[in-house]
Amino acid sequence: MADYMLMKGNEAIAEAAIRCGCDGYFGYPITPQSEILETLALRKPWEETGMVVLQAESEIASINMVYAGAGCGKKVMTSSSSPGISLKQEGITYIAGAELPCLIVNVVRGGPGLGTIQPAQSDYFQAVKGGGHGDYRLIVLAPASVQEMYDFVDLGFELAFKYRNPAMILSDGVIGQMMEKVKVGEYKKRLTDQEIVERYGSWATTGKTPNRQRNIITSLDLDANRQEQFNLKLQRKYREIEENETRFELINCDDADYILVAYGSSSRICQKAVDLCREKGIKVGLLRPITLFPFPTKAIQSFVGKVKGFLTVEMSAGQMVEDVRLAVNGQCRVEHFGHMGGVIPSPNEVVKALEDNFIKG
């Protein structure tokens, strides 16, 4: 019991960053995620672990600080909410193009434009299909609880370094602002500069010593053939990530006639909807993607022929629904239910949407 702390999702991100040995956080305030920078400022990790915390002049500057920190082999991160993440896209594509590991947290709010500060899931396309220019992917983790906000910081860094690829935690205002109990982990030591040289010296800018070539962090190659070869290499890496890192959770799917597909806070709402449906005698299950890229395509395919339909529930106009439809490839009905602009669907509405789409008429 004493191991548990009550904290907001945003606070959990900050606490996890300090404890998992993060070297640097660079951010800029924006609702509903400002508690991440606020918590770090209050916790003063530079005195405790040596972690650098800097409020940059803009989201653009902060992602470029992450670009540099990642390039010199450090474990660095940033966070923002939708409008700020749009500003960061330039930096993110450079990071992906330079094949650097880092962690980006998006606590999504409703859009487009300045939109609203209320929760939404309308940045799905931006997160999983690339986001900036060029053919690249992020590893995208979708926490559905404050505990997962905490756990996915470490997991995100682990995957980012394993594949030298930026990872994103795609959260939203519900998970960011909600408090739940969290079991916090032990402190992991930050790597020393010497350890960074040993592990990442082949690519990181740790200072050119006589025993190696200079390391250059860049995404530029003006030769089209070499640039294509590089792109092919990236694509092979993404296929490998799909093969090895797809994560999802199944709840009550064994005997289900219908499957709800939802991630993050929508999946919590759907859990309740599953309970309500089961009380009514409707056999419903929930498939919760934990990684959005890689997407659990095979898991969804495995229900084709076994269920009568899928209903995706998203706080968007229907974005993930396209990936569910691609997964079943026309072999099963897939419908979408959601709200936009910061309105949160209720479990009762989900039940009604399922009945309206699949059961009545």
Next chain:
Amino acid sequence: MTEEIIIAGFGGQGVLSMGKILAYSGIMQDQEVAWMPSYGPEMRGGTANVTVILSDSRISSPIIQEFDTAIILNQQSMDKFESRVKPGGVLIYDPNGITHHPTRKDISIYKVEAADTAAAMNNAKTFNMIVLGAFLKVKPVVKMENVIKGLKKSLPERHHHLIPMNEQAINKGMEIVAKVG
């Protein structure tokens, strides 16, 4: 056991911190907890509300339409949440500033004159603890010893000397809460 509570009133009444103390008390007795606030511009001097869920099992949606208990501390919140108490549920309110009193017959309604009592005790800051006491009397979902532990966890150490005063206020709330009708 699952208890789904909405606490709603004005910003500055201690609505959010009361919810936090309740959530911490739940953790102290090994329960799952969720605390989901309204946030944003409505926090600036307007209404503030927080959903608190305590449960013996994994909590599904932190966003809920209906509540086992509504704790209502201003008229706007009364207008918004009276109808959202589950049939058979509980509504606790401070009549101070309330012009339209609750009318439902299918729920249990309690009054706690917390604002007046806090003023009489000459300590406006104990207001939310008086309300918490009223709730715990009606719905003893967390034990008093765990509330004290929860207070210790949620208050910074420099405020720990205020815990006995908060405990008194909780007891006062338990004393003065009264069923309506």
Next chain:
Amino acid sequence: MDVKDIIKKENFVYGKSKVLTDNPMHYCPGCTHGVVHKVLAEVIEELDIQDKTIGVSPVGCAVLAYNYLDIDWHEAAHGRAPALASAINRLYPDKFVFTYQGDGDLASIGAAEIMHACNRGEKQLTIFINNAIYGMTGGQMAPTTLEGMKTATSPYGRNVALHGYPLQITELIAQLPGTCYVTRQSAHTPGAVRKLKQAMLKAVKNTLERKGTSFIEVVATCNSGWKQSPVDSNKWMVENMFPKYPLGDMKDI
């Protein structure tokens, strides 16, 4: 006596710095970049800091600077070099970090980043090449383009009513309390190059001593963009650029 008799250690009077690579530079003949690269390389070699130097190159003509100095490099997005350097100098306080930026990169798209890095007193050096034009993209107007000066996007000459005024950004930067050394130099004569090297030595030492941000503007030519011969460009620079961008230290604490 043949050439082999001449190539002897005792006859050695001048050599290329070991910090410069053997890659042929892509800069146009007459361009100032090569000279500034050379001066920087010599300073890095003389201070024996090749293994602790991290450079940040811009978008602009110097985008490929990483091909010419044999040190670790980051290639920044357009204008963002000071933000990159800020992170690096904080994560590696014992290294020497510099940005190398042109007038479009620093004074236009990157105006916010350079101001804030200097205002935070980031322990880094910025080398700012001001030739009053966009070289890489083919001679368009820069924030520092002189009044009346013709470019591809101000073909009738910079009209301040239409385009705003030439930006004396170094004067602005000198006002910021985070900077410890702000100077404007040139590289058009041997004397100017020697002065530039002294300024560079001071700036690098300041940075190693973590005194604050050092900032060196180099008023430079772009004979391709200016559509003049290198010799005429130098003359034009002295006559037209120096009155608007006068040389000398603005701040030296």
